Amino acid sequence: MSADTRQLAPFIHTEKNAPYIYMTFLAALVPCVVNAMFYYGIRAVVLILFCMATFVLSDYLCMRLTHRRTGGDYFDFSSLVEGLLISLMLPPDTTLLTALTAVLFASVITKQVFGGAGSNIINPACAGRLFIELVWPSGTKGFSFGEDNSKFSFMTLFIQKDPAAMPSYSQVSLSELLSGNYPGFIGTACFICIMIGALYLTLKGSIRLYSPISYIVTLMVLYPFSMLVETRVFSYEGLLIYLMSSSAVFVAVFFLGDLTTMPSRFASGVFAGVVCGVLTLITKPFLSPMISILSPVLAVNFLSFVLDFFSKTISRRQVRSREVDLP
Amino acid sequence: MMTHAQLKQFIAEAVFLLIIGAAIVIGGFFISQDKSNKRMQNEYHARFDTVLDSYSYEKVKSKALNDFPEIEGVYIGYNASGAPEGYVVDLTVQYSDSKPLNLLVALEYESTRIIGLALNPNEDGNSYPVSDADMELIKEKIIGKQIPLAFASEEKRDDENEEKPTIVGLKDGVYYAQRLFDDRNRYIDYVEMEVENGIITKVKWDAFSTDKTNQDRSVASLRGAYVISGLDWATQSYNLCHALLECQDPDRLAMKSDGTTDIVNGVTCDIRPFIELSKECISNSRAGYDKDEYTRDLNFIFLYLHMDEAEEIEYIRDDGHIVFSFEDNPEIYTIYNDDEVAVGYMGVRQAAAKITGTNVSDNTDDYTVNNNDSMQNSSTVDYDSSEDGLTFSGNTDDQIITDSLDDIPMSEMQSFVEPISDNYDLTRTVIKACNTCYKFLKQYLNWKV
Numbered sequence: 001m002s003a004d005t006r007q008l009a010p011f012i013h014t015e016k017n018a019p020y021i022y023m024t025f026l027a028a029l030v031p032c033v034v035n036a037m038f039y040y041g042i043r044a045v046v047l048i049l050f051c052m053a054t055f056v057l058s059d060y061l062c063m064r065l066t067h068r069r070t071g072g073d074y075f076d077f078s079s080l081v082e083g084l085l086i087s088l089m090l091p092p093d094t095t096l097l098t099a100l101t102a103v104l105f106a107s108v109i110t111k112q113v114f115g116g117a118g119s120n121i122i123n124p125a126c127a128g129r130l131f132i133e134l135v136w137p138s139g140t141k142g143f144s145f146g147e148d149n150s151k152f153s154f155m156t157l158f159i160q161k162d163p164a165a166m167p168s169y170s171q172v173s174l175s176e177l178l179s180g181n182y183p184g185f186i187g188t189a190c191f192i193c194i195m196i197g198a199l200y201l202t203l204k205g206s207i208r209l210y211s212p213i214s215y216i217v218t219l220m221v222l223y224p225f226s227m228l229v230e231t232r233v234f235s236y237e238g239l240l241i242y243l244m245s246s247s248a249v250f251v252a253v254f255f256l257g258d259l260t261t262m263p264s265r266f267a268s269g270v271f272a273g274v275v276c277g278v279l280t281l282i283t284k285p286f287l288s289p290m291i292s293i294l295s296p297v298l299a300v301n302f303l304s305f306v307l308d309f310f311s312k313t314i315s316r317r318q319v320r321s322r323e324v325d326l327p
Numbered sequence: 328m329m330t331h332a333q334l335k336q337f338i339a340e341a342v343f344l345l346i347i348g349a350a351i352v353i354g355g356f357f358i359s360q361d362k363s364n365k366r367m368q369n370e371y372h373a374r375f376d377t378v379l380d381s382y383s384y385e386k387v388k389s390k391a392l393n394d395f396p397e398i399e400g401v402y403i404g405y406n407a408s409g410a411p412e413g414y415v416v417d418l419t420v421q422y423s424d425s426k427p428l429n430l431l432v433a434l435e436y437e438s439t440r441i442i443g444l445a446l447n448p449n450e451d452g453n454s455y456p457v458s459d460a461d462m463e464l465i466k467e468k469i470i471g472k473q474i475p476l477a478f479a480s481e482e483k484r485d486d487e488n489e490e491k492p493t494i495v496g497l498k499d500g501v502y503y504a505q506r507l508f509d510d511r512n513r514y515i516d517y518v519e520m521e522v523e524n525g526i527i528t529k530v531k532w533d534a535f536s537t538d539k540t541n542q543d544r545s546v547a548s549l550r551g552a553y554v555i556s557g558l559d560w561a562t563q564s565y566n567l568c569h570a571l572l573e574c575q576d577p578d579r580l581a582m583k584s585d586g587t588t589d590i591v592n593g594v595t596c597d598i599r600p601f602i603e604l605s606k607e608c609i610s611n612s613r614a615g616y617d618k619d620e621y622t623r624d625l626n627f628i629f630l631y632l633h634m635d636e637a638e639e640i641e642y643i644r645d646d647g648h649i650v651f652s653f654e655d656n657p658e659i660y661t662i663y664n665d666d667e668v669a670v671g672y673m674g675v676r677q678a679a680a681k682i683t684g685t686n687v688s689d690n691t692d693d694y695t696v697n698n699n700d701s702m703q704n705s706s707t708v709d710y711d712s713s714e715d716g717l718t719f720s721g722n723t724d725d726q727i728i729t730d731s732l733d734d735i736p737m738s739e740m741q742s743f744v745e746p747i748s749d750n751y752d753l754t755r756t757v758i759k760a761c762n763t764c765y766k767f768l769k770q771y772l773n774w775k776v
Contacts, residue, residue, distance in 0.1 A: 020333070026341070031348025038349075171369060173359065173366070178355060179359045181363050193352065196347060196351070
């Protein structure tokens with residue numbers, strides 16, 4: 001008898017079930033949540049809880065309205081994860097109204113309209129965060145830190161402060177970048193916390209590493225070309241600062257490693273990561289950092305189905321995808 | 328489906344990650360904090376060295392900042408030994424055509440003299456519509472001066488040489504008028520006016536209380552016992568009296584039908600008592616009816632009504648003021664029309680004449696104003712106001728009577744500067760910025776002026 005050649009159905013991306021994956025994501029994000037709470041106090045706690053609660057509520061209401069399953073033995077942890085991801089990518093002085101806008105767009109437009117958990121084409125958290133960056137740019141520019149920052153202040157949750165430019169990171173030291181002790185988004189600043197989450201997800205098999213690794217490698221290799229366009233100097237100077245402070249690593253781990261919205265095969269995953277990295281560097285000199293990081297992710301989300309389709313050829317040549325095919 | 332065992336395992340793993348995360352974040356914070364502080368100080372040095380070159384800076388956290396939205400931050404500069412050297416105030420003020428001007432003003436810590444002034448670079452990289460030469464000129468004029476600042480303009484000096492508008496027929500002396508009834512706070516308003524060479528040279532508006540345990544209104548307002556919206560009542564009274572000295576005519580204060588005025592800076596209270604009593608003083612002055620006669624007649628009215636109780640009621644204060652409300656006898660001072668409807672109040676002179684049956688000529692109530700513009704204004708004490716909020720001339724350009732600048736009474740001004748040639752607006756903007764710094768520090772340091 002030949003070896004077992006059974007494969008999962010094409011709409012199933014992995015043998016792991018959804019609650020398992022999303023719970024591992026929640027656990028992996030715990031260090032980032034600790035970082036947010038430590039540096040931004042009450043504001044961060046309220047923002048995180050608010051985003052998670054409103055995402056769950058919005059998903060639940062949408063499912064009730066469309067008469068889809070809302071109870072039984074399945075709890076949709078994806079709502080919690082996506083709400084948490086959105087909140088961690090917000091600046092500390094974001095108002096609840098801005099956060100709610102991001103959550104509603106992510107939940108209703110990018111998730112429920114496409115059929116709910118597991119059926120969405122693009123990453124809802126990524127789309128929601130990008131949405132407010134585009135339509136409400138002044139609402140995502142509150143980076144109080146240091147002496148301006150108070151762990152017990154919560155007025156910025158209700159009253160929007162005057163927008164401030166994104167802080168310059170050129171003077172930030174390596175120890176600050178590693179520990180997250182610098183102004184940035186509430187949960188994406190600490191490089192070590194993100195890497196702990198990445199390690200945990202990898203050990204649990206909840207992310208595919210093709211795209212994140214190829215994305216980071218692409219950024220590192222092509223970074224000087226972006227600098228050439230931006231400053232007329234071909235240089236690697238500032239690469240580490242860019243990678244650590246721009247949320248690129250956070251996006252790589254938690255968005256590009258996603259099993260639902262990213263290509264499932266090795267070749268297509270690597271290709272998607274490279275494309276995402278190239279697009280990020282092309283747009284970097286011209287767009288705000290958050291837009292240049294997130295919009296390529298959505299672009300490859302849209303492409304992932306097509307990329308997987310073309311990579312079938314590889315599968316036909318008996319080169320199995322490690323994640324998709326059953327042993 | 329998840330099993331209980333899986334769930335327990337997840338919780339255990341999440342707790343483990345929480346501990347690891349907390350250890351890394353807290354440990355990382357202590358390791359990197361020194362560098363973070365140095366980075367922040369470097370940023371402050373880059374911003375503030377041009378105005379105050381201190382060893383270190385510390386941002387001021389104060390609720391007083393909430394009242395000054397134009398101030399973006401206040402910092403204290405310290406020397407190497409940790410002693411405070413000065414303040415740096417980062418603020419944005421409106422320049423010409425509503426363009427914002429972001430300024431850094433450095434003030435000496437002890438004396439609040441201005442020791443530095445600079446334009447703060449725009450965040451968006453746009454340049455300000457102010458030339459370096461103009462900034463240098465204004466620095467020369469401003470630096471070294473103590474706040475608050477006001478103009479010592481040449482126009483002002485010219486004004487001093489001009490004759491002020493005067494009311495025709497004023498006789499020299501001290502004149503006085505008080506209300507014959509108290510208000511709902513049991514205060515009786517009075518105005519005392521001094522006329523020299525036909526010009527009003529001194530005006531005082533205050534009120535005493537019929538409740539002997541209360542202080543006069545100005546004292547009560549300064550001690551917080553009498554609170555009104557806006558500036559304290561004593562300051563408003565002061566501003567209004569000086570405005571009358573400037574314009575010499577109560578009608579030029581443009582009282583509106585609700586008893587307020589828009590043209591005297593810092594005055595938001597009801598000025599109706601002041602206007603009516605000032606007009607009565609002017610009328611008395613024209614009639615040569617001075618304070619002594621007024622007090623004598625008022626005493627006469629009291630004795631006429633309350634002869635039997637005069638010894639029991641201590642109605643004369645030590646300073647000579649008759650503190651009594653005649654509200655129980657309105658027929659004494661009320662003017663009625665033919666239908667027996669009250670249309671106004673008469674002064675003590677008229678009330679006393681009414682009791683004695685003597686005739687008082689009313690021609691002293693009509694007066695003309697000589698304002699050197701060949702424009703004769705006529706005014707009467709008939710309680711008919713001019714057009715709401717406007718003076719008789721109707722010329723709105725001349726209606727701003729300034730005895731304060733940026734809501735700071737002129738009496739508080741410490742320094743006076745000349746505007747730089749061809750750029751009055753910039754001088755005014757910088758003065759406004761400096762005065763904003765003064766108002767903040769006054770509130771922040773709880774200065775008593």
